[in-house]
Amino acid sequence: MEDKYLHLFLEETSLYNNIVLGHLLPSSWWVSLPRFCQAWLRNYIAGSLLYLTTGFLCSFYVYYLKRNVNLPKDAVPTTKVMLLQIYVSMKAMPWYCALPSVSEYMVEKGWTKCFARVSDVGWLAYIASLIAYLVVVEFLVYWAHREMHDIKPLYKYLHVTHHKYNKRNILSPFAGMAFQPLDGVVQAVPHVIALFIVPTHFRSHIALFFAEAIWTANIHDCIHGKVWPIMGAGYHTIHHTTNRHNYGHYTIWMDWMLGTLRDPKEDAFQKAR
Numbered sequence: 048m049e050d051k052y053l054h055l056f057l058e059e060t061s062l063y064n065n066i067v068l069g070h071l072l073p074s075s076w077w078v079s080l081p082r083f084c085q086a087w088l089r090n091y092i093a094g095s096l097l098y099l100t101t102g103f104l105c106s107f108y109v110y111y112l113k114r115n116v117n118l119p120k121d122a123v124p125t126t127k128v129m130l131l132q133i134y135v136s137m138k139a140m141p142w143y144c145a146l147p148s149v150s151e152y153m154v155e156k157g158w159t160k161c162f163a164r165v166s167d168v169g170w171l172a173y174i175a176s177l178i179a180y181l182v183v184v185e186f187l188v189y190w191a192h193r194e195m196h197d198i199k200p201l202y203k204y205l206h207v208t209h210h211k212y213n214k215r216n217i218l219s220p221f222a223g224m225a226f227q228p229l230d231g232v233v234q235a236v237p238h239v240i241a242l243f244i245v246p247t248h249f250r251s252h253i254a255l256f257f258a259e260a261i262w263t264a265n266i267h268d269c270i271h272g273k274v275w276p277i278m279g280a281g282y283h284t285i286h287h288t289t290n291r292h293n294y295g296h297y298t299i300w301m302d303w304m305l306g307t308l309r310d311p312k313e314d315a316f317q318k319a320r
Contacts, residue, residue, distance in 0.1 A: 055163035056155045056249060060086060063253075067093050086151050090144035097260045098136060098224055102129075105220035105264045122215035122269050132221035135208065142228035143235065147256050150239045154249055159242035161249045168246065179245045180252070181297065187237030189301040192294045195230065205230040213287050215269050223263025235259065262297070271311050276300055281311035 060082075067089045068077045077085055110123055154161045165173045195206040202210075208227040212218050224231065238256050241247065265272075271281025278295045282302075286293040292309035295302045302308035 052163065053155060053157050056151075056161070057082075059163065059249065060151055060155065064089050082155075083148055083152055086148040087144055090147050091141060094144050094257065094260065095137065095140055097257055098140070098264075099133070101261050101264045102133070102219075102221040102223075105268055109220070109268045109270060124217050124219045128212075128217050129219050129221045132212070132219060132225040135225040136221065136223075139224070139226055139228040139231055143224070143231055146232050146235055146239065147253070150242060150252070150256075153239075154242065154252075160244070160246045161242055161252065162246055163249055165248060172246075173248060176246045176248065177251060180241050180247050180255075183241040183244055184237045184255075185296050185298060185301060187240060188234060188296040189294050189305075191234050191237065192296070193307070195234070196290060196294070205233075210287065210290065212267075213290075215284060215288075218267050218269055218284060218287060220264035220268050223265075223267045224260065276303075278302075282309075285309050285311060 064077075064085050068085065071092060077088060080088070106129065150159075153159050162168055168176070195201050205227045209222070209225060209230065212222045212225065226234070235256070238252065238259075242252065266278065266280045266283040268280050269284050271284075272279035273281070276298045278293065278297055278299050282293040282295075282299060289309065292307055293299070293302055294307055299308055
């Protein structure tokens with residue numbers, strides 16, 4: 048019975064392979080690969096396309112369509128800066144894509160608490176589990192991110208790659224994934240750890256994993272969304288300029304509870320004094 052249920056996960060990942068690889072590559076190039084390699088190749092292609100598409104669309108909207116509305120002139124990065132961020136991100140992308148491939152393998156083996164269908168638990172339990180998943184991810188990402196700053200060797204040899212972009216005119220949507228590879232993987236690991244703690248809908252896990260490309264582009268575009276309690280770009284820009292505030296991921300709650308929150312309104316007031 049367990050093997051039959053686990054087969055649902057295999058069917059789902061096979062569907063993802065067919066959607067991405069089947070439409071972009073000749074079948075002779077990938078069908079004979081081991082399942083893990085198929086997953087990595089699919090994640091690499093899908094992740095790269097999502098990162099580049101999101102970055103270009105966000106940049107076009109922010110720096111061209113809304114340039115004179117939302118941003119001061121000194122907050123527009125040069126093309127050279129954005130190309131460098133793309134280079135750093137794409138160099139790390141093969142490593143980033145190994146992590147969801149590992150998580151898929153563990154799900155297919157039945158090692159996690161994942162469930163395949165919402166109907167297996169019901170909508171109420173699904174919503175509760177999704178909220179719990181997001182809480183676990185928020186908690187773990189906050190501490191992983193904070194320790195990247197507090198433990199000096201981690202900052203010096205890993206996190207500083209991302210914090211080279213410490214001013215508004217060198218932050219862009221493309222900076223969202225411009226990490227030293229190990230740093231980027233460590234900060235995404237909470238998505239995998241959560242699978243062992245919280246019953247999680249597998250498709251939702253995959254969607255949230257890849258939504259990271261969209262989310263990180265959004266919080267690096269320097270335009271503050273002003274939607275409480277979301278960790279918008281206004282908060283995250285302060286994180287890049289001070290190096291000691293706003294470590295949170297999706298929300299400001301962890302920073303608020305632990306005293307590391309700095310509000311963009313207060314920051315603007317301090318600068319105006």
